[in-house]
Amino acid sequence: MNNKNTKNHKNDHAPxxxxxxxxxxxxxxxxxxxxxxxxxxxxxxxxxxxKYLRAHSEFENAKKRMEKERAxxxxxxxxSIVIEFLPIxxxxxxxxxxxxxxxxxxxxxxxxDMIHLQIQKYLKDIGVERLKTVGVKFDPNIHEAVEVxxxxxxxxxxxxxxxxxxxxxxxxxxxxxxVRIAKKKE
Numbered sequence: 001m002n003n004k005n006t007k008n009h010k011n012d013h014a015p016x017x018x019x020x021x022x023x024x025x026x027x028x029x030x031x032x033x034x035x036x037x038x039x040x041x042x043x044x045x046x047x048x049x050x051k052y053l054r055a056h057s058e059f060e061n062a063k064k065r066m067e068k069e070r071a072x073x074x075x076x077x078x079x080s081i082v083i084e085f086l087p088i089x090x091x092x093x094x095x096x097x098x099x100x101x102x103x104x105x106x107x108x109x110x111x112x113d114m115i116h117l118q119i120q121k122y123l124k125d126i127g128v129e130r131l132k133t134v135g136v137k138f139d140p141n142i143h144e145a146v147e148v149x150x151x152x153x154x155x156x157x158x159x160x161x162x163x164x165x166x167x168x169x170x171x172x173x174x175x176x177x178x179v180r181i182a183k184k185k186e
Contacts, residue, residue: 081126088122091115123167131166133159133177142166142173147180155182 030038095111102108120130131142138145138157149160159179166177 084122084126088115088118091118127170128174129168131168131173131177133162133166133179135159138179138181142168142176143179143181144176145181146178148183149180150183150185156184158182 091111092115095108095115098111099108123129133143136159138159143159143166146163147161158181159177160182161180162177163180164178166173167175
């Protein structure tokens with residue numbers, strides 16, 4: 001309430017209904033009704049402040065919980081990938097034991113070829129694809145030229161050999177292919 005307005009309106013309120021309060025050496029008079037309204041507003045403000053503190057605390061706890069869950073998810077995200085890969089490792093260890101005892105190397109080779117197919121199928125199932133290289137035009141976005149061969153006019157810039165395959169997972173390059181390209185002499 002403005003002090004000037006309070007002085008001008010002193011006679012509006014009966015002395016029995018008024019309560020005095022001090023504010024910087026000046027007396028302020030308000031009615032009991034106004035006092036009750038102020039007390040109600042103060043209680044309402046306290047209630048809202050309490051709700052705010054509780055909501056803020058719940059938010060902070062939820063934020064911490066989500067950060068922990070995210071860290072756990074990242075830590076254990078590879079579990080299913082490893083579990084699916086373990087049978088391939090088992091088959092590789094079996095093949096390794098047979099290599100030491102083998103007299104028929106064609107059977108060993110067939111076993112290793114089967115394991116290789118199993119690995120390729122597994123990679124395909126998780127979204128990993130091997131990039132096509134030999135016979136395609138060199139693309140610096142997916143190929144890394146590590147060797148150059150002499151080429152005819154029509155083969156210039158074509159990949160003629162793959163030294164290390166390139167891979168993409170779900171369409172995103174994860175490793176470029178190391179390739180040999182044909183380049184005409186200048």
